[in-house]
Amino acid sequence: MNAPGAGAGGRTPPRPAVPPERRTRRDLATSVIIAVVMVAVASTVLLTGSAARSEFAAAEVEQPVYGPADERPTELRHLWSHESADTGAPLTTRGNLVTVDPDGTLVGRDAGSGDAVWSYSHAGRLCSATFYADILAAAFDGAAGCSDVTALDPTTQQYSHTRQSAFPAEMSLRSTWRHTLAFSTERLEIWRDDLVRTVEYGAVDAPQEPAMQPRTGCSLISADLTDERFAVSERCPGDDSVRLTISETVPEDNRIPEDIASDVTGADGVWVLGIRDHGVLALVNRGADWAVEWFETPDRHTTVLPLPHEPRLTPTPDTVTRDHNQVRWFDGAATHAFDMAAHAHDWTVADTSGPGLTGGWSPDPDTDAGSDWVVLPIGDGFAVVDHADGREQRRFEVHAGAAHHPTGLSQVGDILYERRDGVIHAYKLEF
Numbered sequence: 001m002n003a004p005g006a007g008a009g010g011r012t013p014p015r016p017a018v019p020p021e022r023r024t025r026r027d028l029a030t031s032v033i034i035a036v037v038m039v040a041v042a043s044t045v046l047l048t049g050s051a052a053r054s055e056f057a058a059a060e061v062e063q064p065v066y067g068p069a070d071e072r073p074t075e076l077r078h079l080w081s082h083e084s085a086d087t088g089a090p091l092t093t094r095g096n097l098v099t100v101d102p103d104g105t106l107v108g109r110d111a112g113s114g115d116a117v118w119s120y121s122h123a124g125r126l127c128s129a130t131f132y133a134d135i136l137a138a139a140f141d142g143a144a145g146c147s148d149v150t151a152l153d154p155t156t157q158q159y160s161h162t163r164q165s166a167f168p169a170e171m172s173l174r175s176t177w178r179h180t181l182a183f184s185t186e187r188l189e190i191w192r193d194d195l196v197r198t199v200e201y202g203a204v205d206a207p208q209e210p211a212m213q214p215r216t217g218c219s220l221i222s223a224d225l226t227d228e229r230f231a232v233s234e235r236c237p238g239d240d241s242v243r244l245t246i247s248e249t250v251p252e253d254n255r256i257p258e259d260i261a262s263d264v265t266g267a268d269g270v271w272v273l274g275i276r277d278h279g280v281l282a283l284v285n286r287g288a289d290w291a292v293e294w295f296e297t298p299d300r301h302t303t304v305l306p307l308p309h310e311p312r313l314t315p316t317p318d319t320v321t322r323d324h325n326q327v328r329w330f331d332g333a334a335t336h337a338f339d340m341a342a343h344a345h346d347w348t349v350a351d352t353s354g355p356g357l358t359g360g361w362s363p364d365p366d367t368d369a370g371s372d373w374v375v376l377p378i379g380d381g382f383a384v385v386d387h388a389d390g391r392e393q394r395r396f397e398v399h400a401g402a403a404h405h406p407t408g409l410s411q412v413g414d415i416l417y418e419r420r421d422g423v424i425h426a427y428k429l430e431f
Helices: 025-048
Strands: 054-057 075-083 096-100 106-110 116-122 126-132 135-142 145-153 158-164 172-175 180-183 187-191 197-202 219-225 229-235 243-248 259-264 269-276 279-286 289-297 300-307 320-322 326-330 334-339 344-350 373-378 381-386 392-397 408-412 415-420 423-430
Touching (some): 096 126, 096 408, 096 423, 116 135, 116 145, 126 172, 126 180, 187 219, 187 229, 197 229, 197 243, 243 279, 269 320, 300 334, 300 344, 344 381, 373 415
Parallel strands (some): 219 269
Antiparallel strands (some): 054 116, 096 106, 106 116, 126 135, 172 180, 180 187, 219 229, 229 243, 243 259, 279 289, 289 300, 326 334, 373 381, 381 392, 408 415, 415 423
């Protein structure tokens, strides 16, 4: 095979001679000045940039990888407890539990013993963190809101990628296995596993590129995504009700969102619970009426579950959890499960304290066991219920009182982690 640009027989055709550039004393002096400026700028970046303000204390050995145990537990054995400053389901990787110190330092702990084995700290406040596609992505306060994002490989103990972009001071992250969605009420972004942005949506500070966004001045309410599309509910100037927008997760140009459908819903409030290729599941408020509805399109909807009154809690990353087929929402008093394929209500279990965990499930499609049971946090411990109908199969009493905030659950191997009022408890699942 000939090299690029080679002629017949592999010989490169002769190029016309180009006279060398004339170099004067002024040219040399200018080159020196440019070099000095470049060194000064590089030094400033190193001293003030994200890398200089962070510290990664890696583990001495590569961290293990566990697949989630999918057998129904017959007993639970308490192992240890650690305080953690974040909220929602405990942050886990394939082999570590990750806790958050009061100063925002991420601490990777051995899945079984709870011993600290690595840590990552940054000068700014921790905004949010998530694990997907074998990377741990963490966003911290920087020069422009939650702008400093670092991705670590917690197994091999290496830096993966970084990114910096202007963002409001509050951010939440929610992920598929291939993408993560950074959300605020002003704007959202979607990143690949290398932190390259595929979408920016909402308020974009780029006056040199006008008319890139389909709408301006909107306030975002909630959003969710798949690897193909995302849904966002928003209040926009000129609309008489909340708008629901469905767009491509990976458009041709990351500066220009590609709407699949967008229209007003006739609702006073819309909170996205989940999205599939054929529609969106959402909590909806229409006057005094509350219900979970299925939106085939933004202007075509059917009621899935009418609610007797306004729920205590609306859908957020702390109150919603899912697996491949089911979405569960904790409304502050009960947990509701929905079949996303059939867009139907599966079951409701009362007197819970969180959305629960599908036992043995993993977001990684290569390790998902697809288990048929769910662990729900209840007042004094846990209930194991059937995935399909919510019938209780076993109960474990491990606490003396009810939780004051939504309880989050995670699993690594045969260890169950419970976040309960700022403390993470680890339990060994006995079979």
